[in-house]
Amino acid sequence: MSQRKAPADAGRATIRDVAERAGVSVASVSRVLSGNYPVSDDLRRRVMKVVQDLDYVTNAHARSLAGGGTPTVAILINNITGAAFAHVAQGVEGAASLRGWLSLVGTTGDDPERELALVNLMRQQGVAAVVLLGGAYDFDEYQLRMGRFARSLDAAGSHLVLVGRPPLEGDVPATTVDYDNGGGAYAMASHLLSVGHRRVLVLPGPADLTTAQDRLSGAQRAFEAYGVPFDPGMVRHGSYDYRHGYDAVEASLREGVDFTAVLAGTDVVAAGAMQALRAAGLRVPEDVSIVGYDDIPLASQLTPQLTTVHVPYEEMGRVALRAVADRREAGPGRRRGSDGDHLVLGTHVVVRHSVQPPAQPA
Amino acid sequence: MSQRKAPADAGRATIRDVAERAGVSVASVSRVLSGNYPVSDDLRRRVMKVVQDLDYVTNAHARSLAGGGTPTVAILINNITGAAFAHVAQGVEGAASLRGWLSLVGTTGDDPERELALVNLMRQQGVAAVVLLGGAYDFDEYQLRMGRFARSLDAAGSHLVLVGRPPLEGDVPATTVDYDNGGGAYAMASHLLSVGHRRVLVLPGPADLTTAQDRLSGAQRAFEAYGVPFDPGMVRHGSYDYRHGYDAVEASLREGVDFTAVLAGTDVVAAGAMQALRAAGLRVPEDVSIVGYDDIPLASQLTPQLTTVHVPYEEMGRVALRAVADRREAGPGRRRGSDGDHLVLGTHVVVRHSVQPPAQPA
DNA sequence: TTGAAAGCGTTACCAC
DNA sequence: GTGGTAACGCTTTCAA
Numbered sequence: 001m002s003q004r005k006a007p008a009d010a011g012r013a014t015i016r017d018v019a020e021r022a023g024v025s026v027a028s029v030s031r032v033l034s035g036n037y038p039v040s041d042d043l044r045r046r047v048m049k050v051v052q053d054l055d056y057v058t059n060a061h062a063r064s065l066a067g068g069g070t071p072t073v074a075i076l077i078n079n080i081t082g083a084a085f086a087h088v089a090q091g092v093e094g095a096a097s098l099r100g101w102l103s104l105v106g107t108t109g110d111d112p113e114r115e116l117a118l119v120n121l122m123r124q125q126g127v128a129a130v131v132l133l134g135g136a137y138d139f140d141e142y143q144l145r146m147g148r149f150a151r152s153l154d155a156a157g158s159h160l161v162l163v164g165r166p167p168l169e170g171d172v173p174a175t176t177v178d179y180d181n182g183g184g185a186y187a188m189a190s191h192l193l194s195v196g197h198r199r200v201l202v203l204p205g206p207a208d209l210t211t212a213q214d215r216l217s218g219a220q221r222a223f224e225a226y227g228v229p230f231d232p233g234m235v236r237h238g239s240y241d242y243r244h245g246y247d248a249v250e251a252s253l254r255e256g257v258d259f260t261a262v263l264a265g266t267d268v269v270a271a272g273a274m275q276a277l278r279a280a281g282l283r284v285p286e287d288v289s290i291v292g293y294d295d296i297p298l299a300s301q302l303t304p305q306l307t308t309v310h311v312p313y314e315e316m317g318r319v320a321l322r323a324v325a326d327r328r329e330a331g332p333g334r335r336r337g338s339d340g341d342h343l344v345l346g347t348h349v350v351v352r353h354s355v356q357p358p359a360q361p362a
Numbered sequence: 363m364s365q366r367k368a369p370a371d372a373g374r375a376t377i378r379d380v381a382e383r384a385g386v387s388v389a390s391v392s393r394v395l396s397g398n399y400p401v402s403d404d405l406r407r408r409v410m411k412v413v414q415d416l417d418y419v420t421n422a423h424a425r426s427l428a429g430g431g432t433p434t435v436a437i438l439i440n441n442i443t444g445a446a447f448a449h450v451a452q453g454v455e456g457a458a459s460l461r462g463w464l465s466l467v468g469t470t471g472d473d474p475e476r477e478l479a480l481v482n483l484m485r486q487q488g489v490a491a492v493v494l495l496g497g498a499y500d501f502d503e504y505q506l507r508m509g510r511f512a513r514s515l516d517a518a519g520s521h522l523v524l525v526g527r528p529p530l531e532g533d534v535p536a537t538t539v540d541y542d543n544g545g546g547a548y549a550m551a552s553h554l555l556s557v558g559h560r561r562v563l564v565l566p567g568p569a570d571l572t573t574a575q576d577r578l579s580g581a582q583r584a585f586e587a588y589g590v591p592f593d594p595g596m597v598r599h600g601s602y603d604y605r606h607g608y609d610a611v612e613a614s615l616r617e618g619v620d621f622t623a624v625l626a627g628t629d630v631v632a633a634g635a636m637q638a639l640r641a642a643g644l645r646v647p648e649d650v651s652i653v654g655y656d657d658i659p660l661a662s663q664l665t666p667q668l669t670t671v672h673v674p675y676e677e678m679g680r681v682a683l684r685a686v687a688d689r690r691e692a693g694p695g696r697r698r699g700s701d702g703d704h705l706v707l708g709t710h711v712v713v714r715h716s717v718q719p720p721a722q723p724a
Numbered sequence: 725t726t727g728a729a730a731g732c733g734t735t736a737c738c739a740c
Numbered sequence: 741g742t743g744g745t746a747a748c749g750c751t752t753t754c755a756a
Binding site for chain 2: 301
């Protein structure tokens with residue numbers, strides 16, 4: 001009996017400490033704190049007083065175990081550092097905390113092992129949803145992998161949400177929030193073509209990244225639409241970073257490649273390209289035009305400000321969270337389609353100052 | 363008896379489902395999974411088989427309740443979107459996952475109410491530590507507030523870590539990981555002065571933000587050291603963003619303020635300043651030199667690349683996590699100093715291409 | 725309106 | 741080695 005651990009001695013105070021000290025039952029304390037049950041004013045006052053005195057907060061783990069608990073979303077990303085991520089995360093986190101939800105963040109570092117470990121970890125945490133961010137490699141393996149994740153999560157009462165990734169094929173319990181990637185690239189390339197560019201250097205990104213593939217094919221479609229032959233030799237794949245933009249342009253210049261514009265797969269790549277052009281004594285946009293993709297803050301901080309494709313990252317985050325919240329309210333079994341949802345948001349070209357008709361028409 | 367819920371029917375499978383199906387005791391399953399206890403190979407095989415079949419993962423909440431559990435760090439920030447944050451978060455998250463710890467993220471949006479709510483929420487979650495990021499306003503209130511947080515957290519077996527914020531005064535159970543803010547500003551201003559600049563426009567940031575105050579006073583010290591009178595009229599406070607950099611320079615130019623260099627409180631502010639200079643037909647650094655602070659990726663992506671002060675954000679994150687991990691291993695009661703720790707990392711100037719001696723010596 | 729007690733899923737201690 | 745089983749802190753019927 002007296003072997004029970006000392007009241008508020010070690011560790012945090014428990015609901016029992018509060019109950020004893022307030023001279024009421026544990027159940028009553030729980031009711032007062034949950035607020036979803038009628039209690040007398042007197043009781044409420046007594047309990048709250050003690051809660052203040054003890055600086056008591058509920059143990060979230062115990063609460064979850066017993067049924068209650070704050071819903072939590074997990075955001076998994078390759079690299080926290082990307083600006084695009086930050087905005088999606090902001091969207092998710094904002095929408096989450098608006099509803100009193102919590103957000104967890106994990107980084108995979110592009111390591112499939114780690115991704116799996118994280119998904120399982122999140123499953124252990126009993127998160128309401130796992131949001132996976134960013135493009136994917138290797139389509140087939142990806143489909144298999146995500147299918148497994150989706151089912152595992154679903155079986156555990158959670159849900160998989162893919163943001164900015166290809167939707168899953170077949171009957172898989174997952175939600176995809178996507179943007180019109182190809183459409184944006186199409187529009188961006190069209191913009192370049194419409195002002196007269198014909199020889200454009202294309203830096204789509206990693207060859208095996210779905211996002212990059214979509215952007216490239218969107219651009220190709222634009223060339224076709226304009227009846228301009230698309231020269232595969234003008235395409236240079238590489239990672240989505242500043243370095244690649246710089247190196248690709250520098251190399252092209254060195255090799256004497258003839259181009260009047262650069263279509264970068266990312267604003268950051270565009271920034272690198274711009275720098276390389278400058279280093280070679282070329283002016284932007286007088287000598288060479290440049291366009292990016294993403295419309296992160298950097299785009300408008302460059303000189304000249306970058307014409308690019310706006311991707312509604314933050315909204316995607318909000319939409320993703322809303323999707324899982326709605327689904328959760330709808331209750332189990334009331335899934336939209338058996339194959340999950342696929343939401344796609346629009347993109348649009350933001351015209352700034354990095355494009356100009358080519359000096360000497362090709 | 364048979365009223366027990368159906369095995370792996372609703373929700374996720376439990377350890378009991380695994381035990382039954384494997385024909386062993388719950389305790390054995392726990393042992394196999396924890397791995398911290400001798401078990402026969404046969405038992406291990408049997409259990410693992412079922413675990414795979416059922417795609418079972420332990421319930422983290424139950425585990426925490428029962429004693430085990432994954433330590434978790436909470437990172438609280440005003441705004442996820444800042445590049446500096448991303449790097450600190452990366453440092454924390456990286457170091458955390460290295461140790462198998464989890465990271466939670468919450469945004470306060472500069473709202474004290476929300477900050478309090480989040481700290482309490484984290485307390486509920488039983489996090490091992492709460493890491494608060496970013497400068498602070500209103501020094502006295504800040505001290506009081508943080509003191510309260512520190513004690514609450516400490517009483518609950520958690521710990522407060524302040525990163526890039528002023529340390530707490532007095533006997534408060536908190537750890538501060540700081541950087542030599544004033545020193546960096548001193549060095550940066552000295553650099554400007556040493557190449558001959560005398561009339562420098564200073565854009566320190568928000569007047570009431572401690573970070574900005576430190577940077578300003580550091581710069582002032584440099585002026586004193588160089589025997590150059592510091593003109594308060596050349597200081598323009600404002601928020602830490604692109605817009606402010608742009609506006610401040612534009613206004614100064616319009617008002618005919620005479621300056622040969624601008625000392626920006628942040629790389630982003632510097633970017634705005636640079637743009638405004640360009641818009642006014644001024645060249646950087648030929649006509650006006652510019653320096654920033656932070657050394658975020660943007661700094662090297664601008665043209666010309668920005669000379670700035672490197673702040674070891676990611677390392678601060680790592681150090682912060684290491685500090686709490688160490689403290690936790692050391693066990694309760696084995697705190698370093700009764701007033702907590704105060705670690706301060708160094709900063710240094712990164713010379714790039716945005717500074718040049720003034721065209722016409724003042 | 726309030727109290728008692730049965731879980732929730734794990735871990736860890738105590739027997740065998 | 742392995743199996744019981746009492747916590748862990750809370751929510752939620754079920755009674756009163």
